Amino acid sequence: MRSVVILGAGNVAFHLTRALIQNTVNVRQIFNRTLSAAARVGEANKVNYTDKISELEKADLYIIATSDSSIEELSHYIPYDDTLVVHTSGSLGTKVLKGDYRKGVFYPFQTFTKKKEIMKYDDIPIFVEAENKEDENALYSLAKKISNEVHKVDHEKRLKIHMSGVWISNFVNHLYYIGGKICEDTGIPFDVLRPLIEETAIKVRDMEPYDAQTGPARRNDNIVIDKHLEILEDDSRLQQLYRLLTDSIKRTYHND
Numbered sequence: 001m002r003s004v005v006i007l008g009a010g011n012v013a014f015h016l017t018r019a020l021i022q023n024t025v026n027v028r029q030i031f032n033r034t035l036s037a038a039a040r041v042g043e044a045n046k047v048n049y050t051d052k053i054s055e056l057e058k059a060d061l062y063i064i065a066t067s068d069s070s071i072e073e074l075s076h077y078i079p080y081d082d083t084l085v086v087h088t089s090g091s092l093g094t095k096v097l098k099g100d101y102r103k104g105v106f107y108p109f110q111t112f113t114k115k116k117e118i119m120k121y122d123d124i125p126i127f128v129e130a131e132n133k134e135d136e137n138a139l140y141s142l143a144k145k146i147s148n149e150v151h152k153v154d155h156e157k158r159l160k161i162h163m164s165g166v167w168i169s170n171f172v173n174h175l176y177y178i179g180g181k182i183c184e185d186t187g188i189p190f191d192v193l194r195p196l197i198e199e200t201a202i203k204v205r206d207m208e209p210y211d212a213q214t215g216p217a218r219r220n221d222n223i224v225i226d227k228h229l230e231i232l233e234d235d236s237r238l239q240q241l242y243r244l245l246t247d248s249i250k251r252t253y254h255n256d
Contacts, residue, residue, distance in 0.1 A: 001061045001084075001142050005029045007074055008065035009037035011112040012088050016065055017045045019108075019121040023145040029057045053077045061142070063088065063106055064097075072096045084135050090162030093155035094131055104130035104139055107158060108147075111169050125149040127158050178238065210252070217249035 004025060006013050009032035020027050027047050032038035035051035042049030050056070062078055064071050064087040071087045075097040078085055085097055086104040094103040109125040126143040128150065130136035136152055143150040153161070176197065180190040203212045216224040225246055232239035 001138060002026060003028045003057075003059040004061045004063060005031065005057055005059040006041075006063045006065055007031045008063075008070075009034070009041045010066065012108065013065035014041050014044070015110075015112045015121075016063065016088065016108060017041055017047060019124075019146045021045055021047070022121070025142065025145060028059050031056060053079075059083065061086065062101075068092055072098060075099055084130070084138070086130075086139065090127075090165065091159055094129065102131060102135050104128065104135050105155075105158065106139055106143065107162075109161065109165060111165075121146050122148050125151065127151050127153045127161065129154060129158065178241075213249065213253070215249070217246040218253055220250060220254050 004020060004027050006017055006027060006029070009030060013030070013032075017027055017030065027045070030038050030042040030045075030047050030049040031051070031053065032041070032049070033051055035049075038049035038051055041047070048057075056077075056079060058080060060083060062083060062085045064074050064085065066074060066087075068089050068091060071089060071092060075085060075087075076099065078099055078101060081100045084102045084104060085099060086106040087097065088107055089096075089105070090107050090109070092105075094105060097103045105128060107127040107129075109127060124147050126147045126149070128136060128139040128143055129152065130139055140150055140152060176193070179193055183190060183193060200212075216222075216228070228242060229239055232242055
């Protein structure tokens with residue numbers, strides 16, 4: 001791909017622009033309907049930017065890196081047919097792209113935040129898909145410039161991969177929030193949890209999650225579990241969540 005235009009200025013667009021540029025890919029332009037947002041990404045990466053779809057430059061590849069709800073609408077406005085258009089969604093297929101151009105998907109499997117710098121992009125898995133083999137190979141080659149972990153997958157597999165990410169990232173982060181609130185309610189700062197969070201994450205680098213599991217549910221320690229449930233008596237929602245997770249762990253290790 002000799003030239004790329006990115007539509008979007010959020011977390012994924014910001015980091016994808018940076019990753020491509022760091023690997024000598026010609027990102028020609030950033031488009032976003034809010035000029036200030038386009039400017040933040042463009043100026044941070046020294047790339048031209050615009051908020052006018054009529055000013056969209058001609059490129060070999062257009063990457064729509066926006067929320068899932070915006071992809072279909074934006075895809076209508078790309079004015080070139082002899083090009084490849086992809087989105088970065090983990091849950092949508094190529095049919096969401098509306099136009100006579102060629103279609104595909106370029107899905108980086110990572111949680112991105114503009115405020116959190118990523119020094120190395122080469123260990124971030126990227127999943128690619130296209131309607132024809134030539135475009136799929138081209139996307140694969142482009143992804144390999146960024147990452148050492150690139151896979152060709154269809155929509156059904158990618159949707160399951162996306163869901164697995166929700167389990168191990170989004171849900172886990174929410175549990176951090178809950179654990180932090182419980183600590184803070186007793187006057188203890190969230191910082192006391194950070195070493196435990198870090199050690200838990202480090203363990204699964206070298207161990208399978210099944211082997212790394214610890215805690216009262218893993219030990220089938222009902223005395224401790226009952227004490228925890230008693231603490232949560234005033235919050236039925238959290239008590240139910242605790243029961244569900246505890247039951248899931250017990251079923252995993254104590255089926256007999």
